[in-house]
Amino acid sequence: MPPKTTDLVDDEELETLADETAQSARRVVAAYATDAEEAVMLFNMLGIAPEDESDS
Secondary structure, three states: OOOOOOOOOOHHHOOOOOHHHHHHHHHHHHHHOOOHHHHHHHHHHHOOOOOOHHHO
16 A cells, blocks of 8 residues: 555644754765755755754
């Protein structure tokens, strides 16, 4: 049976990643990205972009 792709998830149902999990994911993405622009694009697509600390 093919996977369901039409199920939409509400934002309330999503859990945030632990900081160390997101950091590990960033390292993997950065290792495989062809350049910094691609890495940033993938970070944003995956929802693991680093927080901008200057806005805090």
